[in-house]
Amino acid sequence: MVDDAPSPGDNLRVDAGQSDLVRRAQTGDTDAFGQLYRQHVGRVYALCLRLEADVARAEELVQDVFVRVWERLPGFRGESAFGTWLHRLAVNVVLGDRRAAWRRERRVFAVESPEVHETPRDVDPALALDLETAIAALPPGARTVLVLHDLEGYQHAEIAVMTGIAEGTSKAQLFRARRLLRERLGA
């Protein structure tokens, strides 16, 4: 699974028409930017929803992502596919927002470690779990690594950089996430 995972942004590869949209959006054409939004919003929303496991929060983050894309677009030089660039930016926005939220909570509750927030969400065992629900119920750290690695195709080294954890921790979190999923879905 690990090595067969899709490359980040695989489904967001740019085409010729898209480069024209990107160029127009770089000069301030909001109609062109709107077309780019419609082409990519589904992929960005799926990422935000799975990382945050919260529909309302995912919608807010999608808006944040596209506003950030608009701000950064003049600096996009086409060294990677636009979709890959956008996707990485989306991950950074979500993780950056999460870090900021954690810092705020830490100040309020004087929490010593983020591990206290790493408890799995309550899921009614009587409910028939589908995979999406089971992923949403994972502890945030394990869910993040599972989504980025198994669904989005990032490697552990990349995840370590993006999330600020050690590569070994990323591997451990993935192992934990998959074990929890197997337990919940296999019951």
Add this chain to the structure above:
Amino acid sequence: MNDEELTRRLGELPRSIEPPHDLWPGITARLAPRRRGLPRWLPLAAAIALVVGGLSVWWVARRATPTPSPVAVQAQDEAADLLVALERDPGALAPATIAALRQNLAVIDSAIADSRRALARDAGDATADRWLRAVQRQRLDLLRQVIRLPRS
């Protein structure tokens, strides 16, 4: 459920999910308009024009045949490639931008020609060689900045 089964099911999940609400209106309300004004490279171009203009005065009296150094040839090749890239899409830049670019390139090219003649007369003229490389580098910098400009 074993690991292979889990892997298979993860692989079947959709990579794209449409949001339940239209988020675009909330995004457009937050988009700041792009700044319009003088091209960002214009101050650099003006500075280059001043420098090479001064150099031209110094070199104008020195007449010789051009003998480009390997560094000069390499810089010239890259500059030519950049010009080709610009010419592929001539309508992408505003006419005023292209006119300013051509004017600055003419000044720079004149200085380059003068420095080459000086070097041809005295191949060991380290100052002339240094100036030639500096002006060619400035020419490259100018072209690179123009290439990176947002297109209309």
